[in-house]
Amino acid sequence: MKIGGATVNQIPFDWDHNSANIIDAIHEGIRQQVKILCLPELCITGYGCEDLFLSDWLSERAWQELLRIREHCDNITVSVGLPIRLGGITYNGACVISNKAIKGITLKQNLARDGVHYEPRWFNNWTKNETREVDYHGERIVVGDLMYTIDGIRLGFEICEDAWRKHNRPGYRLYDRGVDLIFNPSASHYAMGKSLLREDEVVTEGSSKFHCVYVFANLLGNEAGRMIYDGDIIIGQHGKLVGVNKRLSFKPYNLMATEINFREPEKTEILISSDIKDKNEELAQALSLALFDYLRKSKANGYVLSLSGGADSSICAVMVAEMVKRAVAELGWEKTREVLKLKPHTEQWQAAVGQLLTCAYQGTRNSSTDTYVAAEELARSVGAAFHRWDIDDEVNSYTQKITHAIGRELKWDTDDITLQNIQARTRSPIIWMLANVKRAVLLTTSNRSEGDVGYATMDGDTSGSLAPIAGLSKVFILQWLRWAEQALQHDGLSAVNNLQPTAELRPLERQQTDESDLMPYPVLAEIERHAIQERKSPLQVFEAMKTTHEPEVLKRHIRKFFTLWSANQWKRERLAPSFHLDDINVDPRSWCRFPILSSGFAAELALLP
Structure with missing residues (x-):
């Protein structure tokens, strides 16, 4: 029997768009003679409807869409995800439609409640082994913990989080x-390396333990702004992978199916996968797709970026270029021009980038020639529109006003942070002005390591409406840029990769670098892993790291990290929406919540030996 999974790129409660993708996937399944097809969780509404799941009307409209979709399920069995509202309570359901007849709705039993997930806010979990017959909008439907028999095949469900609960x-x-x-x-969010976990711990292990065929079908794309879904479709049988699709597609839907021999598994058709698991390539795919979807779904005209010549802004520029190159490679020029609103006859990727990405180098007397050259070379190499202007006059104007107000001059020895911040903040209004003129999305370039310790100027370098790299550590960004220069042939990164990270906000003779202000980035990343991801106390972090670091220096770094982390939660609360890209994030809306006011770990830091 031919069994398949399909992924769809949805938008929260965009009914026509979502149903069209589902129906197209079903029609493709029928064309390929698939007998039983799995579609993703909550694919009718989209997973990211948030508190709208608590409303009656959303589930009612989803049901009407299901009835419309049902009419397309001719000579095929399809599972379709949607919210179900029973007695004022919302459940997460997978409806089985077989040859236009609704056979029942399986309801999710385990709700995801950690990290990026808030499912218990919107849904109730269903009780195991319980079934119920209900009158749902005029139809008698069986719901709950169900088993279905389709052409002699006994079909059951684990809905997303259900499969991650070991016991x-x-x-x-x-x-x-x-x-x-x-x-x-x-609707399993993307994180680097997560697909391998699904293959091993969900599909391979599940098909082995339960002696069955197992089909995993995930959502696709940047659905609602923050979460990215990789469109993973995985099929396993009796502990063996049968098929793994190519993830992170730019297409509105993908389908993968194979002939399964239930009686003689060794005769099942094995599909050859072209999916790439390397983290650097995986990130390039995920981030370029996320930018592509954000641009088309926000209906903006492009992106604007303050390009400093440093690593953070450079990776943003390269990813916009990769967005264009990868869209063209998969969709072709005609469809890419249509989706991204490019000028007719555009058929060079640099020319397309020039229409979608506008960069500006905003210098001061503290900016170096090296960073300007790096920014200009990179912009030229990817085809971005590039401007340069200086902001010293504006900085001086603000500084003179404060000097007059307080009756003294501002000096670097006494007013270091103030004099740094005013430069970063002065860049914000004019780059916003450019974004407004262009009707474009302004990208902010703060990374996760900066978010940890508040090494960013609020309303300065954090200024923007989208923070594409706020989920990435500086260590990863630096190594990715070196990889991209070679593997993706972005020669324009050569100058960027030869610079030491610096904010360039102090006078050049002070030789400011990020790591001298903070600590070595690899040390910061290691402390972050222990303290934030593994939730260890300062003393536990010290015990975990003391054998590989000089103890007294390590204690200084730990004190600085926890002190700055505690003092800067208010900054993390104001981060622009960011993509979740790794297995950790410090955005309180998409992974880590922390009080704005706290003791600052005073008692815990005092325990350091």
Whole structure:
């Protein structure tokens, strides 16, 4: 029997768009003679509807869309995800439609409640082994913990988080009922390396433990702004991978199906995968797709970027270029021009980037020739529109006004932070002005390491409406740029990669660098992993790191990290929306929440030996 999964790139409660993608995927399944097809979790509404899931009307409209989709399920069985509202309570459901007839709706039993997930805010979990017949908008429907028989194949469900619960997986109970096929419709957010975990811990392990065929089908693209879905479709049978699709597609839907031999698994058709798991390439795919979707779904005309010649702004510029190159490679020029609103006859990727990305180098007397040259060379190499202006007059104007108000001159020895911040903040209004003129999205370039310790000027370098790299550590960004120069042939990164990271806000003779202001970036990243990702106390961090670092220096770095982390939560609360790209994030809306006011770990830091 031919079994398949399909991924769709959806938009929250964009009914026509979402249903069209679902129907197109079903039609493709019918064309390929797929008998049973799995579509992702909550694909009718989109996963990112947030508090709208608590409303009655959203579920009611989703049901009307389901009835429309049902009419296209001719000679095929399809599972379609949608919210179900029963007695004022919302459940997360997978509806099985077989040859235009609704067979039932399986309801999710385990809700994701950590990291980026807030499902218990919107949904109730369903009780295991419980089923119920309900009158749902005039139809008698069976809902709950169900098993279906389709052409002699016994089908059951684990919905996303259900499969990650080691001791409460529905699969164990499905196995006891003699399941042949488990579908896992998911909205599993992207993080580097996560696909391999799904292959091993969900599909391979699940198909082995439950002695069945297992199909995982994930959502695709930047659906609602922050989360990226990689469109993973994975099929396994009895502990063996049968098929893995190519993820992070720019297409509105993808489908993968294979002939499954349920009686003689060794005769099942094995699909050859072209998916790439290397983290550097994976990030290039994910971030370029996220920018592509953000641009088209926001209906903006392009991106504007303050290009400093440093690593953070440079990776943003390169990713916009990769967005164009990868869209063209997969969709072709005609479709790319249509989606990105490019001028007719544009068929050079640099020319397309020039229409979509506008950069400006905003210098002061503290800026070096090296960073200007690096910025100009990179902009030229990717084809971006490039401007240069100086902001010293504006900085002097602000400084003179404060000097007059307080009756003294500002000096570097006494007013260091003030004199640094005013330069960063002065850059903000004019780059915003350029973005407004262009009707473009202003990219802010703060990274995760800066977010940890507040090494960013609020309303300065944090100014913007989208923070594409706020989920990446500086260590990863620096090595990625070196990789991209070679692997992606971005020769314009050569000058950038030869510079030491610096804010260039102090006079040049003071030789400012990021690491002299903070600590070595690899040390910061290691402390972050222990303190934030693994949630260790200062003393526990010290114990974990003391054998590989000089103890007294390490204690200074730990004190600085925890002190700055505590003092700068208010900055993290004001970060522009950012993409979740790694298995850790410090954006309080998409991973890590922390009080704005606290003790600052005073008692805990006092325990350091």
